[in-house]
Amino acid sequence: MSVQPALLPGDLAAASFSRFRSAAPLVHCLTNEVVQSFTANVLLALGASPAMVVEAEEAAQFAALADALLINIGTLHADRARAMLAAAETANGAGRPWVLDPVAVGGLHYRTRFARELLALRPAAIRGNASEIMALAGLDARGRGVDSADDSAAALPAARALAQCSGAVVAVTGAVDFVTDGERDYAVCGGDPLMTRVVGTGCALSAVVAAFAVQPDRLAAVATACRVMSLAGERACAAVRGPGSFVPAFLDALYALEVTDLQENVCETY
Ligand SMILES: Nc1ncnc2c1ncn2[C@@H]1O[C@H](COP(=O)(O)OP(=O)(O)OP(=O)(O)O)[C@@H](O)[C@H]1O
Numbered sequence: 001m002s003v004q005p006a007l008l009p010g011d012l013a014a015a016s017f018s019r020f021r022s023a024a025p026l027v028h029c030l031t032n033e034v035v036q037s038f039t040a041n042v043l044l045a046l047g048a049s050p051a052m053v054v055e056a057e058e059a060a061q062f063a064a065l066a067d068a069l070l071i072n073i074g075t076l077h078a079d080r081a082r083a084m085l086a087a088a089e090t091a092n093g094a095g096r097p098w099v100l101d102p103v104a105v106g107g108l109h110y111r112t113r114f115a116r117e118l119l120a121l122r123p124a125a126i127r128g129n130a131s132e133i134m135a136l137a138g139l140d141a142r143g144r145g146v147d148s149a150d151d152s153a154a155a156l157p158a159a160r161a162l163a164q165c166s167g168a169v170v171a172v173t174g175a176v177d178f179v180t181d182g183e184r185d186y187a188v189c190g191g192d193p194l195m196t197r198v199v200g201t202g203c204a205l206s207a208v209v210a211a212f213a214v215q216p217d218r219l220a221a222v223a224t225a226c227r228v229m230s231l232a233g234e235r236a237c238a239a240v241r242g243p244g245s246f247v248p249a250f251l252d253a254l255y256a257l258e259v260t261d262l263q264e265n266v267c268e269t270y
């Protein structure tokens with residue numbers, strides 16, 4: 001396995017974004033209460049469809065109708081947990097991919113236990129920041145050299161171990177996003193630190209990952225989801241004064257993205 005992951009090739013990213021635009025996936029989002037509206041707007045701006053169907057009985061039914069499912073445990077409570085388990089089981093039964101965003105897993109016991117339960121239901125992809133991926137990997141990858149650290153590059157070994165033991169494609173995001181299936185990985189550059197000064201860019205990215213996880217080359221597709229967000233983020237940041245003007249500029253940049261924009265995935269160093 002390479003120590004320095006390859007950059008996501010522009011031709012793969014463009015092909016994946018083109019497939020996404022044609023498919024316009026319907027994404028069932030069981031996400032946290034802070035980011036629901038922003039997440040729906042990000043999916044709509046890109047050309048996908050969001051649906052936040054949250055009651056357990058309905059969530060179990062709807063997971064078979066949607067193209068993909070997102071489970072984000074940011075504001076977890078018992079009713080929502082019940083809906084999440086039911087929806088993940090339905091999605092698995094119907095052959096639909098589902099994505100786990102393990103918000104704040106690590107220090108908090110209830111959500112950490114619950115994330116372990118979800119992991120056993122085999123998500124197609126997992127997207128989190130460095131500390132979340134390290135903590136989740138620690139659950140099932142003890143003894144695989146998973147140490148503590150707080151940046152995405154340092155979390156790459158943990159992401160690989162998590163991918164190997166869960167079967168998921170794992171994206172660990174930060175200044176550089178790394179996406180791995182445990183055997184191969186891609187690096188995705190771009191974005192802007194301002195993206196961390198607005199709530200929900202990572203959560204919304206996880207919904208976009210779900211929309212891309214329907215594609216057969218899941219590793220390249222999840223990396224493309226990361227590139228779509230980082231490219232729109234860097235374009236938006238070039239034209240704004242701060243977090244307040246970032247959100248509308250970001251939605252506009254997502255809306256304006258063209259397939260050919262994904263061809264260029266340049267990054268001098270990372
Ligand atoms: N320092 C940075 N420079 C450039 N882009 C960044 C930086 N940090 C994060 N990003 C980008 O911001 C987006 C969100 O990633 P991040 O790792 O901050 O998620 P998160 O911590 O789960 O966010 P949240 O929980 O607030 O939704 C990604 O597209 C990522 O590439």
Ligand SMILES: Cc1ncsc1CCO
Binds near residue numbers: 032033074075203
């Ligand atoms: C601020 C916050 N609190 C719970 S979830 C959330 C947003 C996801 O990061």
Ligand SMILES: [Mg+2]
Binds near residue numbers: 101104128129202
């Ligand atoms: Mg997060």
